[in-house]
Amino acid sequence: MPMEEHNKPIITIRGLTKTYKGGHQALKGIDLDIRQGEILALLGPNGAGKTTLISTICGLVKPTSGTVEVGGFDIVREYRKTRHLIGLVPQELTLGAFDLVSDTVRFSRGLFGMSKSEEKIDEILQDLSLMDKKDAMVNRLSGGMKRRVLIAKALAHEPRVLFLDEPTAGVDVELRKDMWKLVEKLRQSGVTIILTTHYIEEAEEIADRVGVISDGKLLVIDEKVNLMDSLGKKQLMVDLRTPISEIPSQLNEFDVELSADGQRLTYTFDTQSEKTGITKLLQAVSEAGLGLKDLNTSQSSLEDIFVNLVHNEHEH
Numbered sequence: 001m002p003m004e005e006h007n008k009p010i011i012t013i014r015g016l017t018k019t020y021k022g023g024h025q026a027l028k029g030i031d032l033d034i035r036q037g038e039i040l041a042l043l044g045p046n047g048a049g050k051t052t053l054i055s056t057i058c059g060l061v062k063p064t065s066g067t068v069e070v071g072g073f074d075i076v077r078e079y080r081k082t083r084h085l086i087g088l089v090p091q092e093l094t095l096g097a098f099d100l101v102s103d104t105v106r107f108s109r110g111l112f113g114m115s116k117s118e119e120k121i122d123e124i125l126q127d128l129s130l131m132d133k134k135d136a137m138v139n140r141l142s143g144g145m146k147r148r149v150l151i152a153k154a155l156a157h158e159p160r161v162l163f164l165d166e167p168t169a170g171v172d173v174e175l176r177k178d179m180w181k182l183v184e185k186l187r188q189s190g191v192t193i194i195l196t197t198h199y200i201e202e203a204e205e206i207a208d209r210v211g212v213i214s215d216g217k218l219l220v221i222d223e224k225v226n227l228m229d230s231l232g233k234k235q236l237m238v239d240l241r242t243p244i245s246e247i248p249s250q251l252n253e254f255d256v257e258l259s260a261d262g263q264r265l266t267y268t269f270d271t272q273s274e275k276t277g278i279t280k281l282l283q284a285v286s287e288a289g290l291g292l293k294d295l296n297t298s299q300s301s302l303e304d305i306f307v308n309l310v311h312n313e314h315e316h
């Protein structure tokens, strides 16, 4: 693949809005480039607009204004082309009850006019550990297995972009880890993956970039590590040799808190600022005559960041 093509975003979203018939504005102007080959996780509370965004890109919901291009094609004017590039695993389980697993996957491939290939079908079933369920009836499968069949269906026409709308909702821990492995494997084969999730540890575990959607707006989008660095706070925990009853005056200028048992000082600092102030703080601790027992640091998780962002947004 030529370099330029590789660097071009696979999906370009500009000024996208969606107002549903009842008048509810579910998307309030989304601008977003999705990179080729990345795993993008979209986080957001219920009703934030995640499914609306995905459904619009997939051509199932008509945008009110704005544009979306997939692989350089417009999702409205060139729907058939864009839809062909996309695989979608919807949030709701939608499967014909009496279909056989292999038939339903085969049918999905046929829908997109792809050449018949039993090899390809088997490969997909294999990847999803569904080979032994190949001739099973879909309605006899467990919820987690049904979800795998949905993924197999979405992959049947070999899409370049895969949307997973809450792929692990109601899925047990083991299956969730399997799902993560599968997503990683797909990415290695060059597929771009966009997933929505309520599980922050999921985004933390598998995503390259994380976007936070709330009330129809994209609040932030960044590399997962940057997000954790730039929005996260770090804390230094200073365990004292002897408990104290109040914070000594030497520490007044620092943002420190004393634990209830008087044995630990917690100092919160900004990871972005040039100076953390730790050296000065430790100097002040020593000047106050406090003996150190132990020092530890912690960094806020994606969860703290997410809760803060969405919380602040709602206050405005």
Ligand SMILES: Nc1ncnc2c1ncn2[C@@H]1O[C@H](COP(=O)(O)OP(=O)(O)OP(=O)(O)O)[C@@H](O)[C@H]1O
Residues within 6 Å of the ligand: 020, 021, 022, 024, 025, 026, 044, 045, 046, 047, 048, 049, 050, 051, 052, 053, 091
């Ligand atoms: N077909 C529809 N007609 C009218 N309103 C809708 C429709 N679909 C969704 N909405 C509304 O649009 C808003 C966004 O819904 P959406 O399903 O996109 O949220 P979501 O982020 O996917 O939520 P969840 O995490 O619960 O899946 C909600 O207020 C919802 O009630």
Ligand SMILES: [Mg+2]
Residues within 6 Å of the ligand: 050, 051, 052, 091, 165
């Ligand atoms: Mg949804």
